Amino acid sequence: MNSKLPYKKVKIKLKDFEHDKKYKKYKQLYGICNEGKGENEIWINKKLSNFPTDTIELTKLHELVHVRRQEAHEDGNGPYEEDVVELEAISRAKKKSLNMSQEIFKDFLTHTFKLNNKGKKVKIRLYPDKPEDLKEIHKKIKHILSYKYSK
Numbered sequence: 355m356n357s358k359l360p361y362k363k364v365k366i367k368l369k370d371f372e373h374d375k376k377y378k379k380y381k382q383l384y385g386i387c388n389e390g391k392g393e394n395e396i397w398i399n400k401k402l403s404n405f406p407t408d409t410i411e412l413t414k415l416h417e418l419v420h421v422r423r424q425e426a427h428e429d430g431n432g433p434y435e436e437d438v439v440e441l442e443a444i445s446r447a448k449k450k451s452l453n454m455s456q457e458i459f460k461d462f463l464t465h466t467f468k469l470n471n472k473g474k475k476v477k478i479r480l481y482p483d484k485p486e487d488l489k490e491i492h493k494k495i496k497h498i499l500s501y502k503y504s505k
């Protein structure tokens with residue numbers, strides 16, 4: 355198994371999908387692979403790569419989560435607190451404002467399994483606005499961060 359990325363094989367080019375009619379169909383994409391004559395080019399959407407979509411909504415949510423946690427006296431300090439705040443913000447963000455990896459975190463944080471009354475495992479969503487759900491989300495946040503902060 356080759357675990358290395360094919361940097362030598364692939365050419366990476368910035369493209370203006372927004373203003374070039376030829377590429378209009380790619381407007382919503384961050385990037386696309388197997389393009390170009392030799393099908394060995396990766397095209398990156400110049401506009402989206404300049405400012406990640408998460409910047410505005412996620413920043414707003416991040417700051418709001420700081421305030422929520424301060425008011426609830428849940429706030430800590432330092433980089434650990436920043437990471438907790440960012441993950442709670444991701445759990446609250448709309449999917450369209452998240453990049454792919456953040457979306458995976460959102461799914462991990464806001465989906466869980468419960469047994470229904472027939473004893474069958476069913477997937478349910480957790481809502482950060484509900485206190486008991488937020489508690490469960492924070493258990494997951496703690497779990498994720500334990501890998502980063504454990505000694």
Ligand SMILES: [Zn+2]
Pocket residue numbers: 416420436439
């Ligand atoms: Zn912050």
